[in-house]
Amino acid sequence: MAEFDYDLFVIGAGSGGVRASRVSAAHGAKVAVAEEYRVGGTCVIRGCVPKKLLVYGAHFAEDLMDARRFGWNVPECDFDWAALRDNVLAEVTRIEGAYTNTLESHKVDIVHDRATVAGPHEVTLASGKTVTARYILVATGAWPAIPQCPGAEHGITSNEVFHLDALPKRVVVAGAGYIANEFAGIFHGLGSHVTVVNRSDRILRGYDTQISDRLLQISMAKGINFVFNATFEKIEKQADGSLLVFMNDREPLPADCLLFATGRLPNTAGLGLENAGVELDESGAVKVDEDNRSSCDSIFAVGDVTNRVQLTPVAIREGQAFADTVFGNKPHRVDYGCIPSAVFSHPPLAGVGMTETQARQKLGSVKIYTSDFRAMKNVLANRNERALYKMVVDADTNRVVGIHMIGPDAPEILQAAAIAVKAGLTKQAFDDTIALHPSMAEELVLLK
Template structure:
């Protein structure tokens, strides 16, 4: 069978692949994109976007409570899971159509099929068609980590199945301590599902600033979530309409469902990587260099399938830069320093740059500015929730190394603060900025002038890029 020729073939219709395909087409390349499911990928279809809709829904619980403090009469509000899921699905379908439409408008040819490498320059689709191009991009993202031990248990699910549950379970055990685990714990509890979070580590959100980890753990407990740290599940047992989860400490927890949020792995199964000679790591991640090039000339990879910084905006930037280099004659590369991120719990956590622990590993001494207070909005009511602002600077240069926040709209604030940090802002630059009052954001420019100075206990190793 003869192969249809293109300049560029993209395998995977998620954020990184779609961006690479569209930009390459804008540069005049003949582009094909192959997607086995729906265009938009994990973020749009079964990740960031539907999750954020559910986060918004869950936060009305707090808003209804505080509305009374502001004089509103809110009588017994009721939540309907089916309405939320239906509206969410309608919006996801609309977004998927936009992704596909924008690709077609750019001149990209869409193939809705599964793809497998058939050599260094060919891709075979599951319907038998053969595509050929001198440059092939793999952007198939990641997938929830699953274990064979619970594959046959219908009530043990991942985040992908949770989005499509026909009704909200009365109770849920969530296993894990990362983004997905803590976000779903917060939203499910507020929607009316009694939630227990089980995590094998000593504290949730490994890799984040220690003070924010502790602060969020306290907020989870205050919201009624049962938090079991240093705990693992040894086995599951089905009991009529519930699960029994046997813990390592000898206790038994019962719940209607168990959400396994113990990480994601690169989605590389069935791609024919070994046959094409593409090198992968221990987790199945595709190994690439700075230019997103694999060890096989002409085969590239971007996004979560490379298991580097697994964030949607990073995948988009990698795909865009790759297309610019390959077809736009532009020597541009992604910048991985000071990438901002947010955890959409309630309260929200936002961070950019180095944690306190990371900063002390890079410079001899740091200064830590922090503020913890009750937001103005909560002072009319009974809420005891407090926000935390934390700024870390190099004690010698005053350059801001990291900014961390736990509180409402943390992600929005950190996004803007990231611009200043990327520009090399110092604490003095923030001090010179007039505050916008009354606002929570003004805290960033009014943090105290007497910081805590911390000296590294060991010589700082060679510098590494800001995360």
């Protein structure tokens, strides 16, 4: 008889958990994955995928307006929130099915139940069944953080925003990170009046200041309101179902929807990790070493639950590294240097490597090259919105250590540029590359 029911039991079928399950099974391990909600996790079900589809939907407002300058006789168009919502949710269901089929084709057992850790090699399902495994992988992701104030229960998070019955006329977005700015752009594009409320005096902390400042300028010019240095005191629900949002030293804000986008916390509450002596940090994240192993030798963790880098591709890389190391006899570790990231705002921004501030602090002597321009499409459309590309260069070695940009298709352009930064190419390598004209991307090899 086998010593354990499974070689690997994975808790959470998000991006990291699915990759780890599939690859471990491909290496010959007997694998089960438990998912209490839907296969696909945050990214597929209530994150990156449906959000990006809403971004596309919202951008049609500007595209239809601009089309008239390009000769298209576009009539006044009405927007149907229910149609977009339902089509997006249908696509989510399709992708969930694809993820499920991938697991099943690799003979991974899918357990549609909540699982908690009962010991170093033991998992208890909500049904009461106990399962044993040689290794346990925690891949439960993160959960939206909600400010503690009276009436907070009247707000929603990114978990619920994709299921709204109707498009709210007035939206208050709490927070100023990437989720907040993305949904501010979405709701504004779809026709809502949007106010972003932030407890500090800047948006997108961690991104290059010059780029985030440009997004703030463009967002304000579009009509999105921003309230800075504000804290919530209480939220009151009115007789007509609307909300009144009270903040410090300010007039209360009326709203039809309050969206909390104030960060995400590792999803470890009630998971039973203490039963196996798994150590958590002050945010509730599972502490792991470079091989994703927790303080309990038989329990590992990948993805947002570790609070290292909360990005889907990182969770996937961690799941791959775990499977290859533990079951594939191909040990390797994730390189967390030069991870590109993007904000799918209106317009989008993207960056890789060090910001100007980080480079000056770490390297001392740096050179900054920028291009501040209007995209050709915006010129003909009579749209004053300007793109900004920025390159950060180590003055001593001429090596490009950071690229940051805001403008149409910035994330699509940055993915290729990130390879150059990761490879350690110099500014001269960019200068020696002939421009692809006419394109926005050519500005990267013309920076002065």
